[in-house]
Amino acid sequence: MRWTPRVVGQALALGVVAAALWWLGRNTQTNLEQRGLSLGFDFLRNPANFDIGDTSGIPFRPENSFARAILVGLVNTARVAAAGCALSIVFGFMLGILRLSSNVALRGVVRSAVELMRNTPLLLLLLLLAATLHGMPSPQNALQPLPGVFISDRGLALPLFDRPRLVGFNFVGGVVLSPEFAALLGALVMHHAAHISEIVRGAILGVSRTQTDAAIALGLSRAQTFRFVVIPQALRAMVPLLATACVSLTKNSSLAVAIGFPDVVSVLNTTANQTGHSVETMLIMIAVYLTLSLGVAALMNRYNARLLRAGG
């Protein structure tokens, strides 16, 4: 290798980064030692000694380990992220396409709705939804739109295997979607669907006008043009942005702590509190979000690669 100025410069930069990392690492170690703290993940095997209100159906009891508690939190996060991502994309597409409608009134309504949802802080939306759902009738006066389906301030109770019934304070049996889950999902979907609708609209408008003209000249109907000419080309521009939107939805789901949904952050906070291992729980949190974000991004990238291949 020749020692050109460029190589020397890059080597120097690498050296500086390595030195900074070494310095941070050493300081961490000395400071931890001075504070009498030691890093270790053994505590994950200890009994958690706290309960989780919403476990996505995973059996969990206070005598189970912290590791299992964190797993329950992780599944809760994943459940919100997966449902949120799918619903945001569906509604985002609908809103994005409706905004391109030739009907002025419809366009205006959709535009105002999107602007309102997009420019309202997510936390505000979340607190508003949570407060609204908490204002539902008490379990004793639950609404019953269909036999076996109950809507109350304890959430949405649906029959699954057996019918939910009110025992004492809460519904037992069936499956219950907590109001916190619903509020979190609703707020995330509203916020991100609005965002995605802009991505969809931009991508569709980005497809050259001549493509549409050519398709219509070839005798395709407007619907066919849209389905076979515009959308496939728009998708290519969209997918990387949709991936980003899904990643940010996943990260935003950590706002759950504000309304009391036991997502992975909430469970890790409790763990840190109970054990004092705050550095380790921070590291777990970083690892979790990095994995989730990279995972979502990888999935979307594979889909994108397939699209590109398919397009030749």
Add this chain to the structure above:
Amino acid sequence: MTVSRAHGLLASLALAGIAACSSGAAGDVAGASAGAHRGQGGTLSAVRARGAVKCGITQGAGFATADDSGRWRGFDVDFCRALAVAIFGDTSKVQLVPFTQQQRFSGLQSGEVDLLVNGSSVTSSRALERNFHFGPVYFYDGQGFLTPKSSKVARAAQLDGATVCVQQGTTTELNLADFARKNGISFKPVVMEDLRGAVGALASGRCDAISQDGAGLATTRTMLRNPNEYVILPDRISKEPIAPVLRFGDDQWLEVVNWVFRAPVEAEEFGISRATVARAAQSSDPSVRRFLGLEPGVTDGFGLNARWTYNVIAAIGNYGEIFDRNLGPKTPLGMERGLNKLWSDGGLMYSPPFR
């Protein structure tokens, strides 16, 4: 800035602080190892150099709230001010740093404050595993439940299957789970980061009860629109001895805090109040004279003004006065002394002698 973001930011700052600090806050810690052989960790000299005690508090009616003019008041705040009086002879030489229950320990650990006076309970794991020191217990409490009267629940064990709102960052979740296991019942916890969230959820009926320390329940009850429609159940499901929390490794600072927190209790035992302290200083009772710093060699260690006890009582008052002013029956909290009576009245408040 959202709640969780702000918290996350603080946590990452604490992490970054641990990674990057080689001076500043960590200086206290560095000092700790240098002066360790004399047990002088340098917190007292850092406080003197700064000109103020940095006291970590947690906001709550009666314990630490800002009044209309922005001045902090409350039971915890009074004890912080007592420290400022003992060290500087001035109630204003204190910097009150509000923490959530969640941030408090990392705030103390990273050197952001000199101590916590914020309703933290003494527990073995905090001392043995997490390396915190505790000063004297200045408030005895226990975890209980607040429920709407309409739910017609008289005892906690009747709450089987109930949804219980708790605030994150305390041992509340653990006590709740323990109580349920012991009694063979179950709760559905809804864990809120913010107490106001829990109060809102109770008010709207989302939760059947709130569980927190007794003092907290009295505070929470005042936050509800119709406090009279809610009742604090008589059960206490845990022991919560509240004491100031300090970092390990500074015996000198620990002793200063120990004796400043004991002085108001000793004053009440002597029957000395704000109004009578000047007269008491004329007393010929040798134990009173020693307590008020009129005899050498009792209160004048560590370069403190020998009359600091006098100054503390004159400025803040005795334990009973502090309690009545902030928490007692004439305040919105309307708390009874209970376990916090003097030992001679059947309570647990007892000061080792000043001699």
